[in-house]
Amino acid sequence: MTSRVQTSETRLRGVSIALAVAIMLVPAVVATQAQTYKETLLYSFTGEPDGEIPLASLIQDAAGNLYGTVVTGGTGECGYYPYKGCGTVFMLNKSGEETVLHSFTGTGGDGGNPYAGLIRDAEGNLYGTTSAGGTSDAGTVFKLSKTGKETVLYSFPGNVGAVPYAGLVRDAAGNLYGTTIAGGEFGYGTVFELSTTGKDTILYSFTGIGDDGIHPYGGLVRDAEGNLYGTTFAGGASGYGTVFKLSKTNTETVLYSFTGTPDGVYPEAGVVRDAKGNLYGTTYYGGSEACYDGYPYGCGVVYKVVLPARKRCSMPSPGPTGTAHSPSLVCSGTRVATYTGPPTMAALTAMERCSKWLPTARRPCSTASPEERMEMVRTQVCCGTRRGTFMAPRRTAALTTTEWYSSLPPDRARAAESAFGVCGFSPIPAC
Numbered sequence: 001m002t003s004r005v006q007t008s009e010t011r012l013r014g015v016s017i018a019l020a021v022a023i024m025l026v027p028a029v030v031a032t033q034a035q036t037y038k039e040t041l042l043y044s045f046t047g048e049p050d051g052e053i054p055l056a057s058l059i060q061d062a063a064g065n066l067y068g069t070v071v072t073g074g075t076g077e078c079g080y081y082p083y084k085g086c087g088t089v090f091m092l093n094k095s096g097e098e099t100v101l102h103s104f105t106g107t108g109g110d111g112g113n114p115y116a117g118l119i120r121d122a123e124g125n126l127y128g129t130t131s132a133g134g135t136s137d138a139g140t141v142f143k144l145s146k147t148g149k150e151t152v153l154y155s156f157p158g159n160v161g162a163v164p165y166a167g168l169v170r171d172a173a174g175n176l177y178g179t180t181i182a183g184g185e186f187g188y189g190t191v192f193e194l195s196t197t198g199k200d201t202i203l204y205s206f207t208g209i210g211d212d213g214i215h216p217y218g219g220l221v222r223d224a225e226g227n228l229y230g231t232t233f234a235g236g237a238s239g240y241g242t243v244f245k246l247s248k249t250n251t252e253t254v255l256y257s258f259t260g261t262p263d264g265v266y267p268e269a270g271v272v273r274d275a276k277g278n279l280y281g282t283t284y285y286g287g288s289e290a291c292y293d294g295y296p297y298g299c300g301v302v303y304k305v306v307l308p309a310r311k312r313c314s315m316p317s318p319g320p321t322g323t324a325h326s327p328s329l330v331c332s333g334t335r336v337a338t339y340t341g342p343p344t345m346a347a348l349t350a351m352e353r354c355s356k357w358l359p360t361a362r363r364p365c366s367t368a369s370p371e372e373r374m375e376m377v378r379t380q381v382c383c384g385t386r387r388g389t390f391m392a393p394r395r396t397a398a399l400t401t402t403e404w405y406s407s408l409p410p411d412r413a414r415a416a417e418s419a420f421g422v423c424g425f426s427p428i429p430a431c
Helices: 002-013 350-356 370-379 401-406 410-423
Strands: 020-025 038-044 066-070 088-092 098-103 126-130 140-144 150-155 176-180 190-194 200-205 228-232 242-246 252-257 279-283 301-305 329-331 336-339 381-383 388-390 425-428
Touching: none
Parallel strands: none
Antiparallel strands: 020 038, 066 088, 088 098, 126 140, 140 150, 176 190, 190 200, 228 242, 242 252, 279 301, 329 336, 336 425, 381 388
């Protein structure tokens, strides 16, 4: 980790040009014609008191105001020559007027040197990380209210987690997720969750063992089911970094290990995810070797990781007999449900089970919550007081429920699991 941090510092010292926030106005172009770009310089940083070295991307509110961070500058005193200051959070309005919302001090528990960008909630509060400062000088997670009041939500203690270079993602409940490049059980970095009450939970500590990665510099993306995806700068099967997935049960899977030039080398940034679940990102080195004569790391690549297709099946498999609750699987294109009802019903279709379910065990639609009823209506499957009711289009009426379920698109298949949950099913991991 030390050599990597030194590389970042050297890169900062090599910055000798004036840094500015700018927007590229790109008109529509025809592929066969030369593209025309117009740049408008919106603001030039001055160092003190507004800050310098803006490394992260910006976010924008509905009014067109821009928000971001700078690594150094400001009014704090934690910089090194020639870079003075601990960094700032700033706003740039549509007229190009900059406002320093907060200048980090690096003292008294405040953070310093934010490398990452910000996220913003519906109320206009901003959330981010600092790579230094806090009670142990190992970085912080902070909140900046729309009135400009900063609150340090968490100070990293160093051994548990240290030096968050990346930004945060936030779930619907307000919990925050991120990475640290150091700390954790093995010292190679962590994935963490910070609850709305300020409780920090280490979801995963990178081990560097086998194909596991080390030092996650990039941030995370989160899917609708709560799984997290990200990268590690190094480690993996060849030592050149990984793309990983962390399930909502905190099981880590290495999706890809970079192999070195001509493949990617050292993914410093995180990934983005498309609607099909494919992941896209960049690596610091790798690819063409034209950039570094005699240095076999290459100029960097843009990559895509395609996730494998899930197993499909349309009929349940009978469970073992002689137990109080015999399991049998029902697979959709993306999910699996497991039946845990009486063994005598293990070979029945889901609809047959619903219609024969014991009255005391059935969950009538009329007693379900509005959210549950909404899911039942969406999936057209209802476990009522007398029998299951199949309300799908007539063209699918001849299908068994499991056949119909397996033909659903992913979003409806996820909703179908909720409906099956009232008919003796509960979700388990994919096939």
